[in-house]
Amino acid sequence: MSGEFRIEIDSLGELKVPQKALYGVQTQRAVENWKVSGIMEPDIFVRSYVMIKRAAAKVNQVLGMLDAEKSKAIQAAADEILKDGKHYEQFVVDVYQAGAGTSFNMNCNEVLANLALLKSGKKLGDYSFIHPNDHVNMAQSTNDSFPTAIRISSLLGHQELIKVIKRCVAIFQIKAKEFDRVLSSSRTHLQDAVPMRLGQAFGAFADSVEKDLKRLEFAAEELSFLNIGGTASGTGMNSHPDYAQKMAEELSQLTGLKLKRGRNLVELSQNMSDCSFYSAALRNLSLTLTKIVNDLRLMSSGPTTGLEEINLPAVQPGSSIMPGKVNPSMLEMLNQVLFDVIGKDSTVSYCTQAGQFQLNVMMPIVAYNLVMSLRILTNGLSVVNEKCLVGITANEKRCRAYFASSMGLATALNTVVGYQKAAEVVKKALKEDKAIADLVVEMGYLSREEVEKYFSYNLTEPGFIKK
Numbered sequence: 001m002s003g004e005f006r007i008e009i010d011s012l013g014e015l016k017v018p019q020k021a022l023y024g025v026q027t028q029r030a031v032e033n034w035k036v037s038g039i040m041e042p043d044i045f046v047r048s049y050v051m052i053k054r055a056a057a058k059v060n061q062v063l064g065m066l067d068a069e070k071s072k073a074i075q076a077a078a079d080e081i082l083k084d085g086k087h088y089e090q091f092v093v094d095v096y097q098a099g100a101g102t103s104f105n106m107n108c109n110e111v112l113a114n115l116a117l118l119k120s121g122k123k124l125g126d127y128s129f130i131h132p133n134d135h136v137n138m139a140q141s142t143n144d145s146f147p148t149a150i151r152i153s154s155l156l157g158h159q160e161l162i163k164v165i166k167r168c169v170a171i172f173q174i175k176a177k178e179f180d181r182v183l184s185s186s187r188t189h190l191q192d193a194v195p196m197r198l199g200q201a202f203g204a205f206a207d208s209v210e211k212d213l214k215r216l217e218f219a220a221e222e223l224s225f226l227n228i229g230g231t232a233s234g235t236g237m238n239s240h241p242d243y244a245q246k247m248a249e250e251l252s253q254l255t256g257l258k259l260k261r262g263r264n265l266v267e268l269s270q271n272m273s274d275c276s277f278y279s280a281a282l283r284n285l286s287l288t289l290t291k292i293v294n295d296l297r298l299m300s301s302g303p304t305t306g307l308e309e310i311n312l313p314a315v316q317p318g319s320s321i322m323p324g325k326v327n328p329s330m331l332e333m334l335n336q337v338l339f340d341v342i343g344k345d346s347t348v349s350y351c352t353q354a355g356q357f358q359l360n361v362m363m364p365i366v367a368y369n370l371v372m373s374l375r376i377l378t379n380g381l382s383v384v385n386e387k388c389l390v391g392i393t394a395n396e397k398r399c400r401a402y403f404a405s406s407m408g409l410a411t412a413l414n415t416v417v418g419y420q421k422a423a424e425v426v427k428k429a430l431k432e433d434k435a436i437a438d439l440v441v442e443m444g445y446l447s448r449e450e451v452e453k454y455f456s457y458n459l460t461e462p463g464f465i466k467k
Contacts, residue, residue: 099361
């Protein structure tokens with residue numbers, strides 16, 4: 001040993017490890033091998049993995065596989081991370097690493113082993129007492145611990161996202177009521193269509209997002225089935241017969257989640273379809289929100305040359321050269337988040353089909369993309385909720401002008417004069433730059449009283465003009 005390094009040994013031989021590092025030789029090899037992105041797995045994934053190690057130490061002790069002294073030392077080491085928030089800087093393996101996540105698993109094993117050694121009065125790297133593989137990794141393989149960590153971290157992130165989505169739905173519902181008496185025009189093919197109330201548009205936004213919320217919750221249910229205890233290939237070799245069930249119970253207590261032993265551990269060890277199903281639900285939500293965000297940006301366009309049906313809260317100056325310009329900045333940010341989530345789902349999809357035989361080795365990047373999708377969706381939508389959506393107001397005068405000038409009003413004449421004559425009214429209105437309401441009176445199809453009676457809120461509900 002020198003002042004800067006200690007020497008550790010694995011099956012490939014000796015390697016220098018930084019003297020004060022809590023990780024060991026296999027992590028050091030990973031650091032030297034995987035100099036790719038400089039991006040590490042997110043903290044919530046680290047926490048999930050450490051919870052698995054803590055649970056395993058306790059369960060293995062209960063089952064008589066691990067002595068109490070070693071078990072308690074490993075659990076205490078885990079608690080320094082889980083309860084005290086320490087040592088996250090010791091998880092140094094790049095997300096782009098060897099298949100399955102063996103490097104990350106060993107990073108976790110070595111950090112906990114060395115912390116446990118220090119708590120037991122031993123030196124860093126003195127694995128004769130507590131060994132990363134024999135004790136911290138007891139009854140585990142990367143092949144069951146890594147996918148279990150994916151599921152737990154995704155479910156923990158899911159809980160936070162659901163709160164934000166529900167808030168979004170509630171805001172849209174409030175705006176639907178607030179704007180219920182604001183008449184405007186719908187648009188199809190980006191052209192004038194039939195009249196509608198602004199509140200109806202926001203009510204549709206609310207229902208669209210709520211449907212995706214239900215899809216997400218359905219997809220999340222399958223993530224609650226764990227393959228921990230399956231070890232290398234799902235067969236459970238080197239684990240106690242009761243280990244898998246007790247791990248599901250212990251992890252449920254540790255995480256606060258309703259976790260269950262998987263129905264078929266062999267299937268769960270090789271198949272990432274539960275993850276891709278959940279990722280697809282995130283993509284679907286992102287597609288829905290993209291449509292809504294694009295609509296809001298168009299509806300707020302202006303202030304003098306756009307639609308300007310709604311007003312968005314200003315959050316920053318919009319230009320470095322054009323004075324007074326204000327942009328829909330919050331919505332632009334969310335668009336970028338949503339596009340990123342859609343792209344990350346493509347990565348998860350490709351990874352899902354890339355498994356061979358009893359293992360999918362592409363798990364590290366699945367973990368990163370799922371967890372990051374959850375993080376950026378949660379944070380992005382949260383700030384949009386509070387800094388944009390709650391502050392939307394209607395430009396009622398502008399909306400009413402669109403209602404009055406829309407060529408879609410002619411649709412109401414179908415039951416009065418028929419489609420063909422109604423089409424002639426539209427042509428004449430465009431040619432002479434007149435409103436539909438004025439022309440139908442001028443052409444004798446309706447009286448002024450009838451126009452005032454029928455050309456109003458009734459055109460935004462089922463019904464027709466009886467002449």
